[in-house]
Amino acid sequence: MTVTPTSSSGNTAPPASSSSNDNDAMSQLSGNFSTFLTLLTTQLKNQDPTSPMDSNQFTQQLVMYSQVEQQINTNDNLKTLIDQGTSNAASITTSYLGKRVSITNGSASLAGGEATWTYNLDAAAAANTLTVTDANGKVVYTGAGETGSGSHTFDWNGQDNNGNQLNDGTYKLTVTPTDSAGAAITSSVASAGTVTQIDMTGATPQLVVGNMEIGLGDIAAVAN
Numbered sequence: 233m234t235v236t237p238t239s240s241s242g243n244t245a246p247p248a249s250s251s252s253n254d255n256d257a258m259s260q261l262s263g264n265f266s267t268f269l270t271l272l273t274t275q276l277k278n279q280d281p282t283s284p285m286d287s288n289q290f291t292q293q294l295v296m297y298s299q300v301e302q303q304i305n306t307n308d309n310l311k312t313l314i315d316q317g318t319s320n321a322a323s324i325t326t327s328y329l330g331k332r333v334s335i336t337n338g339s340a341s342l343a344g345g346e347a348t349w350t351y352n353l354d355a356a357a358a359a360n361t362l363t364v365t366d367a368n369g370k371v372v373y374t375g376a377g378e379t380g381s382g383s384h385t386f387d388w389n390g391q392d393n394n395g396n397q398l399n400d401g402t403y404k405l406t407v408t409p410t411d412s413a414g415a416a417i418t419s420s421v422a423s424a425g426t427v428t429q430i431d432m433t434g435a436t437p438q439l440v441v442g443n444m445e446i447g448l449g450d451i452a453a454v455a456n
Contacts, residue, residue: 325430325432325437325439325448326430326437328439328451328454329428329429330427330428331426331454331455331456332424332427332454332456333425333426333439333441333446333451333453333455334423334451334452334453335422335423335441335451335452336420336450336451337404337446337450338404338405338406338421338423339402339403339423339444339450340403340404340423340425340442341400341401341402341423341425341441341442341443341444342388342390342398342399342401342403342443343400343442345389345390345391345397346387346388346390347387347390347403348386348387348388348423348424349388349405350383350384350385350386350422350423351377351383351384351386351405351419351420351422352383352384352419352420353378353379353380353381353382353409353417353418353419354381354417354418355381355411355418356379356380356381357379357409357410357411357417358379358411358412359376359379359409359410360377360379360407360408360409361374361376361377361407362374362375362376362377362386362405362406362408363405363406364388364403364405364406365403365404365406366401366402366403367402367403372392372403373388373391373392373393374393375393377409379409386405388403401443401444402444402445405423406421407419407421422452425442427439428440428442431445439451
């Protein structure tokens with residue numbers, strides 16, 4: 233006689249939260265395991281002494297239950313680690329409030345018709361094009377940039393190439409310097425601003441600088 237795990241039947245319920253699913257899975261496992269042990273005990277009591285059952289059969293069942301239980305416990309432990317990591321990230325992020333940060337993802341906040349970037353050229357360029365895009369990736373401004381080696385500042389008044397004043401928000405500067413042969417020259421772009429708020433509504437906390445939100449990975453330096 234082979235004893236197999238029992239399983240519940242019925243309509244599939246709508247997806248629940250991770251914690252609820254873990255609790256339901258452990259509850260179902262415990263119920264099935266209890267039923268399995270009851271059947272196993274009954275089988276052992278009533279087996280034919282002249283033809284005892286093969287112990288490998290129920291040993292395999294016990295191993296299977298143990299593996300499932302370990303998987304559920306692993307999921308619980310991972311969820312705990314994720315929750316702890318999110319809590320730690322929130323604590324770290326709040327320490328940036330009121331601090332001036334240097335941002336390296338090329339974005340800057342346009343506020344009151346003013347946005348400022350700094351960019352650095354590793355070598356002198358024959359030509360350099362500055363391109364500003366909005367939050368949707370649409371090009372709103374292009375112009376010539378400085379060509380000398382080193383650091384430069386670009387102050388933008390928030391107007392497109394037709395002189396239209398654009399709305400305040402997040403804009404990104406791309407710098408494209410080339411040498412006399414048309415080869416690209418290495419460059420970098422940065423902006424700066426003061427952290428005024430922390431947005432914790434998403435999966436990871438975001439720093440609010442002006443009209444834009446940035447992650448901790450986009451920060452190169454912090455100053456009081």
